Amino acid sequence: MDKAQQDAMKKAAGIEAAKLVKDGMIVGLGTGSTVRFLVDELGRRVQEEGLQFTGVTTSRRTQEQAESYGIRIVNVDDVEEIDVTIDGADEVDDNFNGIKGGGAALLWEKIVAINSKKIVWIVDESKVVPTIGKFPLPVEVIPFGHGHVVEKLEKKGYKPVLRLDAEGNPVLTDEKNYVVDLHLDKIEKPFELREELINMVGVVESGLFLNMVDEVIVGNPAGPRTLT
Numbered sequence: 001m002d003k004a005q006q007d008a009m010k011k012a013a014g015i016e017a018a019k020l021v022k023d024g025m026i027v028g029l030g031t032g033s034t035v036r037f038l039v040d041e042l043g044r045r046v047q048e049e050g051l052q053f054t055g056v057t058t059s060r061r062t063q064e065q066a067e068s069y070g071i072r073i074v075n076v077d078d079v080e081e082i083d084v085t086i087d088g089a090d091e092v093d094d095n096f097n098g099i100k101g102g103g104a105a106l107l108w109e110k111i112v113a114i115n116s117k118k119i120v121w122i123v124d125e126s127k128v129v130p131t132i133g134k135f136p137l138p139v140e141v142i143p144f145g146h147g148h149v150v151e152k153l154e155k156k157g158y159k160p161v162l163r164l165d166a167e168g169n170p171v172l173t174d175e176k177n178y179v180v181d182l183h184l185d186k187i188e189k190p191f192e193l194r195e196e197l198i199n200m201v202g203v204v205e206s207g208l209f210l211n212m213v214d215e216v217i218v219g220n221p222a223g224p225r226t227l228t
C-alpha cells in the first residue's frame with residue numbers, strides 16, 4: 001500500500017467517523033494524521049452546516065487545528081464525561097487490543113479515553129493485525145532518571161530506543177516527558193506487559209490500550225467497514 005492509498009483510507013475513516021458527531025455533544029478528539037482528516041471534516045460541517053459541539057483535545061496540535069475552524073475546545077477537567085472520543089491507532093488486533101502513541105500523545109489520549117462513554121478508533125487496513133507488537137510500543141517516561149529506566153528495559157530484552165527529533169534531541173510530549181519505543185516484534189501477553197511497565201518507577205504510561213475501544217472504523221474509499 002503506498003502513501004496515497006493509505007491517506008485515502010485514513011481520510012475515508014475520518015469522514016465516516018465525523019458522522020457520529022451530533023449537535024450538543026462533547027467529543028474527544030485524538031491525535032495524528034488520521035484524526036487530522038476527521039477534524040477537517042468536522043470543521044467543514046461547523047462552517048458549512050452550523051454543527052455545534054464541544055471538543056476535548058488530546059494534544060496541543062489537535063487543539064490548534066480544531067480552534068482554527070472555530071470549534072470550541074475545553075479542558076478534560078471542565079467536563080463530567082465525554083460522549084464519544086474518536087482517535088487513531090498504530091495497531092489493533094481482533095480482541096481490540098491496540099498500540100497508540102506513534103504521535104507521542106499517548107498519555108493525554110488515555111486520559112481522554114478513560115473519561116469517555118464511547119471510544120472509536122479510525123485506522124487504515126494496514127493497522128489491523130493478528131498480533132500487536134510489530135509497531136514499536138511507545139512508553140512515556142519522565143526525563144529525570146530516564147537513562148536508568150532505559151537500562152532496565154534493555155536488561156528485560158525489550159530493545160528500548162529513546163525517541164529523538166530531527167535535531168537529535170529527545171522528543172517531548174505535551175507533558176514535557178520523553179518517549180521510549182520498545183522494539184518487541186510480537187506482544188503475546190499484553191496485559192502482563194502493561195502491568196509490568198506501569199509499575200516501573202519513572203514510567204508514566206504505556207501505549208498499550210487494551211480492550212478499551214468500542215468500535216474500529218477501517219477506512220476504505222470504496223466504503224469503510226466498522227468492527228464492533
Ligand code: 5RP
Binds near residue numbers: 087103
Ligand atoms: C498519537 C497516536 C496516533 O493516534 C497514532 O499514532 C496513529 O497516527 P496516524 O493516524 O498518524 O497513523 O496514537 O499518539
